[in-house]
Amino acid sequence: MDSDYRRPERLCALAARNGGAEPFRYQELVELFDVDRRTIADSYLPALAELYLLTGITEYDNSRPRSVRLYLRDTGLVTALADGDAAAVRNDFDREADLARVAAFDHTMRFAYGMQVAVGDAASPSVKYWRGREGEVDFVFEIEGTPVPVGLAYQSGQYDSTVAALREFKQEYDAPVGFVLAGNTVGGSQPIEHLGEGVVQLPYWLYLLLC
Known part of the structure; x- marks a missing residue:
């Protein structure tokens, strides 16, 4: 099991690889990080958003969303976590x-x-x-x-x-x-x-x- 401080780091890495292309089901994140939905939605995501590192967005006009899109707030961080080398992205x-x-x-x-x-x-x-x-x-x-x-x-x-x-x-x-x-x-x-x-x-x- 990951320690608590590693889970937000892995959440950012997951967002970097996905690039906001597809939403993640909360249940998928629950199983992946071995925590409950409330911890992800009410603890990890708000803390990362407050630091301007990552923002999770849900579907408009949906009071009980089952999925969330994860966006890192900096393209340089996306490249560092997913690609490692900016030159690899050029082509x-x-x-x-x-x-x-x-x-x-x-x-x-x-x-x-x-x-x-x-x-x-x-x-x-x-x-x-x-x-x-x-x-x-x-x-x-x-x-x-x-x-x-x-x-x-x-x-x-x-x-x-x-x-x-x-x-x-x-x-x-x-x-x-x-x-x-x-x-x-x-x-x-x-x-x-x-x-x-x-x-x-x-x-x-x-x-x-x-x-």
Whole structure:
């Protein structure tokens, strides 16, 4: 059995290898770390989030989530724990996409906080994900109770399903706008474009500059 201090370290290593790609069932984590769900959800994850090391997010509008996505807050830490050498990532598109997802999540947390402060709310932001019939919305945060969905399509074949999921979310929750992040880190590779039905395409690189 691992000692208590080793479990958060292993949780970070697990998040690094996954890159936020798939949610983990709480029961899977319970069995893996040999602790109860409350210890993971109410002890390990809040402590790591307070240190800005790792944040766990659950499904939007789900009061009894069975799964959690794990995001490390720093791409350098992801590389150190999962790959060991940044050079190994350069020719690996899947790892590049994982790092892009982690960077987008960290920025979404910061962006949501900045938007909350702008309207007089300095509480810690809450970012969720959402699964619809058409696809998945990677990040959802709220500003004064209004949900803002953000879908990531980083040089991805999932572009169409991401846009469809955003439209589905907007219809279900009456969100005024949704954003799909397209392209990569190269400036000028994708335009800002209104796709209809309140869905706006933003270049991935531009989103990372918004604050």
